[in-house]
Amino acid sequence: MPYDTTYIVIPAHEEERSVGAVVAGLYELPHVRVIVVDDASRDNTAVEARRAGAEVISLCTRLGAWRATQAGMRRALFLGAKRVATVDADGQHTPKSVGILLEEAAKGKSDVVIGADLARGSAFRMLAWRLHRKFSGLALRDLTSGLRAYNAKALRLLAGRSATSYLYQDVGILLLLQRDGLSIVEIPVKMERRDDGHSRIFGTWASVLRYMVYTMIIGITKRNH
Amino acid sequence: MTGIVAGSAILYLIRRDHLAVHHGAWWITAGFSMLGLGLFPPLVNGFAKLIGVTYAPIVAVLIAFVALLIKTLLSDIDASKGEVERHRLVQRIALLEARIQDLESQQTER
Numbered sequence: 001m002p003y004d005t006t007y008i009v010i011p012a013h014e015e016e017r018s019v020g021a022v023v024a025g026l027y028e029l030p031h032v033r034v035i036v037v038d039d040a041s042r043d044n045t046a047v048e049a050r051r052a053g054a055e056v057i058s059l060c061t062r063l064g065a066w067r068a069t070q071a072g073m074r075r076a077l078f079l080g081a082k083r084v085a086t087v088d089a090d091g092q093h094t095p096k097s098v099g100i101l102l103e104e105a106a107k108g109k110s111d112v113v114i115g116a117d118l119a120r121g122s123a124f125r126m127l128a129w130r131l132h133r134k135f136s137g138l139a140l141r142d143l144t145s146g147l148r149a150y151n152a153k154a155l156r157l158l159a160g161r162s163a164t165s166y167l168y169q170d171v172g173i174l175l176l177l178q179r180d181g182l183s184i185v186e187i188p189v190k191m192e193r194r195d196d197g198h199s200r201i202f203g204t205w206a207s208v209l210r211y212m213v214y215t216m217i218i219g220i221t222k223r224n225h
Numbered sequence: 226m227t228g229i230v231a232g233s234a235i236l237y238l239i240r241r242d243h244l245a246v247h248h249g250a251w252w253i254t255a256g257f258s259m260l261g262l263g264l265f266p267p268l269v270n271g272f273a274k275l276i277g278v279t280y281a282p283i284v285a286v287l288i289a290f291v292a293l294l295i296k297t298l299l300s301d302i303d304a305s306k307g308e309v310e311r312h313r314l315v316q317r318i319a320l321l322e323a324r325i326q327d328l329e330s331q332q333t334e335r
Contacts, residue, residue, distance in 0.1 A: 037319075057319045063312055071316040075323055164309050 009072030012089035023052035097189035105149035111182040116142035135219030
């Protein structure tokens, strides 16, 4: 594989309706290989992803989006990846925005590049971002964006044991990267509204509460001073 | 009395492999302590006087409570480590299956 191949990791749980189109769209970009991580879906997520040309790895137990992403990163590392981008399976991240992200990542000025869309989301999400920024001391604006590019150094850190204990890819992972001295930069992109309209984390009140409490504790305990 | 019953139960559980030996060590110590305190009340009274507590029995309860708290904490720490291992194993299985697929498709290409 040529050196500058980017492996795109897509964690997917029950996304049979959108994953095929997402994968097909990504293959319009140059020098990419797509790995879809089927997080113990009971629908046809894996089948649809394969049909669109992605490599699919299937988890036998549901691990959640972050650990599924980590599985994809471990696979990418095994295949010799020097750069991995993460993209959501629900169609929020357009091929155009992924292209913009990869262009910035190729410049090599930063270890991690985040595609940020501050216009998306409700007032509640904005409030949540402000709160978690305060608790964690992170200067980033879009804390929950799943559109990111990681270089080899970031990959090796995130594929390791210390990153497995995190539940979400947001604040905790960003603090982990920061603690190890990796540079993180945000670039503006436009994201689409979700295909089916409901958020994974902000879906039910219980999951919102769980996310908020977890993220606050992580922010406070893992803050880099 | 409780100490004797608890101690016997613990030994039985270890024998039947329901309780791993290293956990058993903790509980046996706990059992003996309970036995000791039960058979020798003056020990508790003496200690209570030493630290200035007027109602002696509460000291025994306090010690038991703190011991239980520590045990629960250690238990949770163990569980957390176990979870990380389990998650990495699930990932590993998926990675190994992917490698098998790699090899199988190489085979069929020949």
